Amino acid sequence: MRDLDRGRLFLVAPEGHKYKALKVDVSSIEGSIDALKSPNQATRYLAWHALQKQGKKAETALQKLFSDKNSRLRARALWLLGKIEGRGKHYVDLAIKDKDPDMRIVGLRLARQLADFDTVEVVRKLVSDKSPQVRRECAIALRHEKTSEAARLWAELAIRHDGKDRWYLEALGLSSDLNADACFDAWLAKVGDKWNTPAGRDVIWRVRAKSAPSYLVKILKDEKISAESHPHYVRALDFHSGPEKDKALESLLDI
Secondary structure (H helix, E strand, O other), X not given: OOHHHHOOOOOOOOOOOOOOOOOOOOOOHHHHHHHHOOOOHHHHHHHHHHXXXXXXXHHHHHHHHHOOOXXXXXXXXHHHHOOOOOOHHHHHHHHHOOOOHHHHHHHHHHXXXXXXXXXXXXXXXXXXXXXXXXXXXXXXXXOOOOOHHHHHHHHHHHOXXXXXXXXXXXXXXXXXXXXXXXHHHHHHHHHHHHHOOHHHHHHHXXXXXXXHHHHXXXXXXXXXOOHHHHHHHHHHHOOOOOHHHHHHHHHHHHO
């Protein structure tokens, strides 16, 4: 952190201001709830562990905090509520139905941390969410899932890419990297002949499936596609390997 050479600012305040640190009391549930609201991470750490130790005894107080208007405070309460023994499913279900997309995201992340939860099942409930942020989180949650159902859900998320959100596209890419062929095939099965759209070309550009190079070549040969975009798609071929890529490159000689 280069403190020895550069120093550190501990406080910026008007001249004459007398700084007074608030006392942190985590010996009670009420004091711990107050500490959990602190912007100071060290204080929140003490509060979180104190409340987690209280378990179900702290549930009523945490429920009250979860009803707060401040989404940050609600999220802090939710993480604790979901970790109360035997209450995880209840609070995950509550969170993924919340009107606030941030809470739905926290609900999915919470489910991934709970041992008795099926991530795919939770994603299935959120796959059509109106928030692209929530759907991005769904994609990330599927990264290590290699079932046919996970591939189908990935395809559902992929067809909802609008061709403009680069972060959504990257989430799809990261999600499919470990199961690219199944994901790409599931997507092709859904889009059929309508793959050649700005959003569809994005998916082809990012996914590292064995059959993707042949589609990249189709894009490069499409006279309706601007020649200015060709380097973009040629570059994508660099991330592929194997006979499928070699065959695709050979077919470019027919242009």
